Amino acid sequence: MxxxxxxxxxxxxxxxxxxxxxxxxxxxxxxxxxxxxxxxxxxxxxxxxxxxxxxxxxxxxxxxxxxxxxxxxxxxxxxxxxxxxxxxxxxxxxxxxxxxxxxxxxxxxxxxxxxxxxxxxxxxxxxxxxxxxxxxxxxxxxxxxxxxxxxxxxxxxxxxxxxxxxxxxxxxxxxxxxxxxxxxxxxxxxxxxxxxxxxxxxxxxxxxxxxxxxxxxxxxxxxxxxxxxxxxxxxxxxxxxxxxxxxxxxxxxxxxxxxxxxxxxxxxxxxxxxxxxxPMLSEQGDVRSALENLAAEFQNISDIEVDLNITNLNIDGEQVAGPGDAGEQISLQPEVATQICRIIQEALANVLRHSGASKVTVNMEHRPTGITVSIEDNGKGFDSANVSGGFGLGHIASRAEELGGKFEVITSDGAGTRILIELPPQPPQKEVTAK
Structure with a gap:
């Protein structure tokens, strides 16, 4: 037996x-x-x-x-x-x-x-x-x-x-x-x-x-x-x-x-x-594909140009190079990657609803201090004193807090809007590649 x-x-x-x-x-x-x-x-x-x-x-x-x-x-x-x-x-x-x-x-x-x-x-x-x-x-x-x-x-x-x-x-x-x-x-x-x-x-x-x-x-x-x-x-x-x-x-x-x-x-x-x-992501957690599809769809519907940049993030075992690439990579856990995609999705929707912009730039970067995500448009902006009062930013702030991160809005009338998300270091599987 x-x-x-x-x-x-x-x-x-x-x-x-x-x-x-x-x-x-x-x-x-x-x-x-x-x-x-x-x-x-x-x-x-x-x-x-x-x-x-x-x-x-x-x-x-x-x-x-x-x-x-x-x-x-x-x-x-x-x-x-x-x-x-x-x-x-x-x-x-x-x-x-x-x-x-x-x-x-x-x-x-x-x-x-x-x-x-x-x-x-x-x-x-x-x-x-x-x-x-x-x-x-x-x-x-x-x-x-x-x-x-x-x-x-x-x-x-x-x-x-x-x-x-x-x-x-x-x-x-x-x-x-x-x-x-x-x-x-x-x-x-x-x-x-x-x-x-x-x-x-x-x-x-x-x-x-x-x-x-x-x-x-x-x-x-x-x-x-x-x-x-x-x-x-x-x-x-x-x-x-x-x-x-x-x-x-x-x-x-x-x-x-x-x-x-x-x-x-x-x-x-x-x-x-x-x-x-x-599912926002595939089983492999393909952040790049999800964000590229999201950006392309948003641009097609809104006629607002989207500039997407992903730096120092290891996607499916391949390094996504970008400006200032330090050679260190990080593989996001699917749950974290999904939340980040949802944040960017909500931010783009706010650009369409409120900004009147013709272009929006999305940056996602891994740094030694953590992960930084920014969404910046060239729209009309608004009075920063009214940030907590609306513009659909509550969901973004809530998702950032769930990841243990910080949420900040930088804007003024006529100067566009920049949403900045700073997340703490994640527990990924790290790899080091030759420069």
Whole structure:
């Protein structure tokens, strides 16, 4: 049973790191206890040399397994079984070579049997293993010299050791079965939560898709209906006004001429509503394309020339060069770029409504102190004391504040108007290009 990359390690039932940690700790304690009993608490017996060599091999293997666990590397079923089987074989060989029944090395059977029980998880398989091990140990103890000394109650000690081996295996088997059951419940609960989250995400995506489709239908209806009608109305008013003036109906021509900016403004507002119903930017955050389209559309509707300059902004991985290019680039986050586009959109609409300008210059520049956006026209301007009272500047100021920026209007009667937005440094992905 394998897990996906999104699932926790405990969901992998073929990874035995969790129970092998227990086996490694038990093995260390028993190895240490055996070494103390046979090499420190009692005189050294030359016959223990072979057992010592086997013990060193077990120590080396346990060190390797311990390091593997400390590194967080997975431990497969084959590795866990092989380690426990080697323990059993080495212990049995050591007992058979040396003092047989009187050899205290038999205590190493316990971690080996626990390891096998924790890996197999099957009660019947665990019983087969422990029966084979106890059978081999009993045969060595009974049939190989010095054998059992009945006067010393060796038979009862043998039965007790075998009984303890069975108890250890049964307890380990119960523990691993309970632990695996809890893990299975946890995995199932985790997958249920993941499935529920996926359903919520899918439902949210479907809802957004339906909303986008609805906006697209409304936008298409506005484009094919209202926008086309307003465009035709604007052209007809211009044509009729020109004809009236040429035919001598000056007063009628002047009145019609006053309706031309009204019709253009209505068309521009309609186009803005259409933009509100669709994403201002593509998924890649193409600021340049959005602003170029905005400027071209404004110029086409209003007959006001637009000079657009973008400096030191990284658009789709390409540097947009400009005057004073310092070589440093910045990639705007889509949310910030969208707000900036909306600010420029609203400022251009104000130019058409109020300025009477023939040209407007839009500058957008990245500086070490942040991003500067300015919209400057050559129109009639107005009294700066009335800035807070109208001219549609409230929305621009509000958007600038949302970005943590500053908003300023520089104007006077007959001197045009300059709107200046200064934004703090953004958290983009920066790149440095060669000059």
């Amino acid at each position: 394998n897990t996906t990359a999104s699932e926790p390690s405990y969901a992998d039932f073929d990874d035995y790191r969790h129970n092998q940690r227990i086996v490694v700790i038990i093995r260390w304690f028993l190895l240490g206890g055996w070494a103390i009993v046979n090499h420190w608490a009692a005189p050294y017996d030359q016959s223990l040399l072979y057992v010592d060599l086997i013990g060193l091999v077990i120590v080396a293997l346990n060190v390797r397994l311990h390091i593997k666990l400390r590194r967080g590397e997975p431990v497969g079923r084959a590795t866990a079984i092989a380690m426990s089987l080697f323990d059993v074989i080495a212990i049995t060989a050591g007992i058979a070579i040396t003092n047989r029944f009187t050899n205290s090395f038999f205590i190493m059977y316990y971690p080996a049997l626990v390891g096998l029980a924790l890996v197999t998880g099957s009660r019947s398989m665990s019983m087969i293993f422990v029966t084979a091990v106890t059978g081999a140990y009993a045969s060595i103890s009974i049939f190989m010299a010095p054998g059992l000394v009945l006067d010393n109650a060796d038979d009862r000690r043998l039965v007790t050791r075998i009984f303890v081996m069975y108890i250890v295996v049964l307890l380990a088997n119960l523990i691993i079965r309970a632990e695996r059951a809890k893990r299975a419940e946890a995995v199932e609960a985790e997958r249920a939560r993941a499935s529920e989250n996926l359903e919520l995400v899918t439902a949210s995506q479907e809802e957004r898709l339906r909303a986008a489709e609805q906006r697209f239908r409304i936008r298409r209806e506005i484009h094919d209906g209202l926008a086309q009608s307003l465009y035709g109305l604007s052209l007809n008013i211009e044509s009729i006004a020109a004809q009236a003036e040429s035919s001598g109906a000056v007063e009628v021509g002047e009145r019609l001429a006053k309706l031309i900016p009204v019709a253009r403004n209505a068309l521009l507002e309609t186009r803005h509503y259409m933009l509100d119903l669709s």
